[in-house]
Amino acid sequence: MAFQSLYVHIPFCLARCNYCDFLSHTYAEVQQQAARYPAALRQEMRMYRRYAGELVSVYLGGGTPTVLPAEELAGLIGFIRDTFVLKRDVEITVECNPATVDAAYLQKLRAAGCNRLSIGAQSFLDDELRRMGRLHSAADIAATVAAAREAGFDNISLDLIYALPGQTMADWQHNLLAALRLQPEHISIYSLQLDNDSPWGRQCEKGLLAPADEDLEADMLAFSWQLMREKGFVQYEIANFARRSLRDYRSRHNRMYWQREDYLGVGLGAASCMFLERWQNTGTLEEYVSALENLHRPPVEKETLTMAQCMSEVMFMGLRQTAGVDIYPVLDRFRVDITRFYDHELRPLDAAGLLEYIDDAHNIRLTQRGMMLANQVFLAFIKEDYEDIQYRALPDDTIDV
Ligand code: SF4
Incomplete structure (x- = not known):
């Protein structure tokens, strides 16, 4: 048994979005622990190194990994390259949010070996972005894609969310077409899932916010499938599309999950799955960091699945x-x-x-x-x-x- 896919969780964001229940902290509020976090990640990776095969996919996700200084993130990628054996054509993805990076930042990631960017665009309507609590505008998304191209990235994915409260079909069509105009290699679309841990989820529960109509949501999905096909994208999963090309732009990281291959997740609250064993790290930041500083594995919740x-x-x-x-x-x-x-x-x-x-x-x-x-x-x-x-x-x- 050897994992070939590594996920590194960076649980910090500049601010919390209104719809989000991911495990992430506002960076400014946990700066002291955030400064200790990369060393903890390195220690955790050392502990699992012996279970690693040749890695085909490395994914730094969050949170917003790009809230870390470029040198820190590039240093982590360098550490991964030195610690594990990587396949020659390994896919190394970093998630980033518009307006958190410029070309100089992205050049450092590119030089460190990152070869795929996943940009959290989410919407191209400034009003929608503001309601979601996003800190960027539609113009920032275009500027980030331009900066990524300037830095040499030739594999860019854009994430979009549909079925937002109050979103019309025309809004969604606008967003998808605006994303396509930026000519990314890959697009992921996610229907909004509201959890009670998010501000919007709590508002929905109290009846203060109406979730999207289910029929409208289905129409948005059907429209997306049709449009993406017409625009030369291959749909390889319900919500994921890769530009039709001689090069394979499908996300290797995601495909490893869907094909239920083994993967190791390191970082706060990160989940791992190896054969029938599945575990998840503690979601408490101090507990995670201090355990690793004391050379202990972070506490986990572990489960052995039946076949x-x-x-x-x-x-x-x-x-x-x-x-x-x-x-x-x-x-x-x-x-x-x-x-x-x-x-x-x-x-x-x-x-x-x-x-x-x-x-x-x-x-x-x-x-x-x-x-x-x-x-x-x-x-x-x-x-x-x-x-x-x-x-x-x-x-x-x-x-x-
Ligand atoms: S949606 Fe992304 S950027 Fe917003 S709070 Fe959640 S993890 Fe952070």
Whole structure:
């Protein structure tokens, strides 16, 4: 067992957005701990180095990683390059927010080996951005993309959020078209999910803010699929699109998740998954930093999945991809034939036109209709009767957490 994908969580932002429930702190409020944080990350990575394979993907996400000084972030990338073995064409992504970086900052990241930028654009309407609590304008997004090009980035992804409270179809069309005008290599669209831990979530709960209408949300998604195809993008997942090109611009990091490959997450609250073991670091900043300063692993919540729970994940994560789930790699890795294990569930979904078998029937994927109803389809793969999987774990299928 060896992970090939590394996620590094940087849990700091300049300010908190109104819709966000991610684990992140306002940088100015935790500066003392933030200064100790990169050393803690380095220590945690050293502790897991022996479980690493050749890394194909490194992702520095947040939070807003670019609130750290450029030298600090570039230094972390350099540390990762020195500590792990990286595949020659490794994808190294940094998430950044518009107006937190300029060309000089981005040149330092590029020189350190970062070769992909994921920019949190979210909207191209200044009024929408202001209501969301974002600190940038639409013009800042264009300036950040221009700075990234100047710094030599040729793989840029833009994130957009749809189904915002009060957002109309015309607003969403404007946002998507504005993003396309910047000619990114990749676009991710996310429907707004409100949690009670965010200011907007609390307002919704009290009836002070109305979430988007479900039909409108579905129309926005359908419009996006259609437009992205027309504009020369390949949809490779429900909400992710890569520019059609001889070069593969699909996010390797995300595909590792969807294909349920092993990954290590380091940092505050970071989650890791290795075979049937899954754990999440403490979400308390002081606890995380001090544990590592004392050369201890940070406290974790750990769970060992049953093989059938794992199969549920294989299905509902794999089916998010337009390529679907290939039964052979699953059989090879987990020793489970999903067509037999899910025979009872697959038949009615197939009959209802929600999924289909392709590539001589060894690949199962959702139809367009199935994609639109994906959340309902996924429920079919959560089974309680887990006894029927015959699986014998190999002795080295454990990790010391
Ligand atoms: S949405 Fe992003 S920038 Fe805004 S608070 Fe959350 S993590 Fe920070």
